[in-house]
Amino acid sequence: MTMTEAGNMREATEALVAKARAAAPVLAAHADATDQQGRLAPESLEALREAGLFELGTPVEFGGADVDLVTLVRVLSELGRACPSSAWVVSISTGTKAHFSRGFPEKVLAEVYSHPDVRWCAGSTPGQAVTVPGGVKVTGRWAYASGAEDAHWAFMAVASVGDDGVPHVGGALVPMSELAIERTWRVAGLQGTGSHTVVADGVFVPAERFFEFPLGPDGGPDFLMGRPLEVVLQAVSVTAPLAGAALGALDVVKAVIQTRKPPMTQYDSLAESASARHVFAEAEHMVTSGYDRLISLAGRIVEQWPGDDVTAVQRSSLRMEVVSILQQFLRAVDLLLDLHGSSAFALDNPLQRFWRDLNVGARHAQLSTYLTTENYGLLVTGAGGPVQVG
Numbered sequence: 001m002t003m004t005e006a007g008n009m010r011e012a013t014e015a016l017v018a019k020a021r022a023a024a025p026v027l028a029a030h031a032d033a034t035d036q037q038g039r040l041a042p043e044s045l046e047a048l049r050e051a052g053l054f055e056l057g058t059p060v061e062f063g064g065a066d067v068d069l070v071t072l073v074r075v076l077s078e079l080g081r082a083c084p085s086s087a088w089v090v091s092i093s094t095g096t097k098a099h100f101s102r103g104f105p106e107k108v109l110a111e112v113y114s115h116p117d118v119r120w121c122a123g124s125t126p127g128q129a130v131t132v133p134g135g136v137k138v139t140g141r142w143a144y145a146s147g148a149e150d151a152h153w154a155f156m157a158v159a160s161v162g163d164d165g166v167p168h169v170g171g172a173l174v175p176m177s178e179l180a181i182e183r184t185w186r187v188a189g190l191q192g193t194g195s196h197t198v199v200a201d202g203v204f205v206p207a208e209r210f211f212e213f214p215l216g217p218d219g220g221p222d223f224l225m226g227r228p229l230e231v232v233l234q235a236v237s238v239t240a241p242l243a244g245a246a247l248g249a250l251d252v253v254k255a256v257i258q259t260r261k262p263p264m265t266q267y268d269s270l271a272e273s274a275s276a277r278h279v280f281a282e283a284e285h286m287v288t289s290g291y292d293r294l295i296s297l298a299g300r301i302v303e304q305w306p307g308d309d310v311t312a313v314q315r316s317s318l319r320m321e322v323v324s325i326l327q328q329f330l331r332a333v334d335l336l337l338d339l340h341g342s343s344a345f346a347l348d349n350p351l352q353r354f355w356r357d358l359n360v361g362a363r364h365a366q367l368s369t370y371l372t373t374e375n376y377g378l379l380v381t382g383a384g385g386p387v388q389v390g
Helices: 003-029 031-037 042-050 069-082 084-103 106-112 230-256 274-304 312-340 350-361 369-381
Strands: 120-132 135-145 153-161 167-175 180-182 196-206 210-212
Touching: 003 031, 003 042, 003 069, 031 084, 031 350, 042 084, 069 084, 069 230, 069 274, 084 120, 084 167, 084 230, 084 350, 120 167, 120 196, 135 153, 135 167, 153 196, 167 196, 230 274, 230 312, 230 350, 274 312, 312 350, 312 369
Parallel strands: 120 153
Antiparallel strands: 120 135, 135 196, 153 167, 167 210, 180 196
C-alpha cells in the first residue's frame, strides 16, 4: 500500500467516524423512545440511513462502504455511546450482509442491493427446507432476529434431509414482506433492538436465493464459510456497541463528578471525596483501557485475516480476550453506578439504560464467558476439542 492509499483510507475512516459522531445526538435524544417501542425510533433510523451507516457490510460493487474491523469498532462504539440498541442493529445487519452475501450469485445480489443501505436481519436456529421444483419451501421460527421490523431481508438457517437420509444445512434469503413477525422480544436490556421472532410457513425460496453451507474438516457444515477468524470478528463486532455503552455510562458520571453531592456527607461534590476519586479513576481506566484493548484486538484480527494459519488455540485465545474486555466493562459500569447512587436507576437517567444494555448484550451466545473459557481449557490442556463453533 502506498502512502497516498494509506492516507486516503485514513481520511475515509475518519469521515465515517465523524458521521457516526454526528448522528449520535439524534440517537441519544430518541434512545428512550427506541427502548419503549422495542425498535429503532423513526428519527434514529433516518439519522443512521442519512449518515450512510447501513451501507456498512454492503458489497462495494453495489455501493457499500468498504471498512476494516478497526473502523467498524470505532463507528459502532460511537453509536453505542449514544444508544446501544441502535448500534447493535447496525452491527447485526452489517455482519450478516458481509458474511453471507458471498454465498449468493451476482444476479441475486443485484436484486437485493437495489439500494446500498438495505438492511438484513438473521435467525440461526435452523428451520426446515423442503425441496420443490425451482427451489425450496421454508418453514420455521427464528428468534432473536435483531432489527426484524425494520429489515428488508432475512437470512435464515434451514435444514433439509436429502435422498440419502443425510441432513443438509443451508441458508435462505427471504424478503421480509413474505414473513411474519411475532413481537417476542421483552427483555431487561437492548429492548430497542427489536430482536423478535421471524416466522415462515411454507414460504417459497427460489434456488438462487438458497445455498448449502460447505462442509468443514469435521464433516459438518462450516458456518464460518472458510474463514476461521469469522467467529472472532463477529464477537468483536457485537462487543463494539457494548464498549459504547460503557463509554456512555462514563460520560454520564463524568458530567456530574464536580457537582453531584455524595449522600449523607459534608462533601459538596464527588470530586471532593478521596474515595470517590479513587473509584472514578479505577472505573475510567477500566473503560478507556478496555476500549483500547478492543481496538488493538480488532487490528490483530485484520492482520491475521482470514486466519487460515491461525491455530485453534490461538483463535480460542482471541475469544478469551473478548470476554476479558467485556468483564472489564461490566465491572467498570458497576463502579460508576456505585458512585452515582440509586438515582441512577431512575428511568429518565440514561445510566441505567447503559447498564441494562451492557449486561444483556454481554450474555449474547457469541460472548458466553463460561463456554469460551471451557473451550480454551479443553484446547490448552489437550483434553479435547472445543464445544462451541470456533
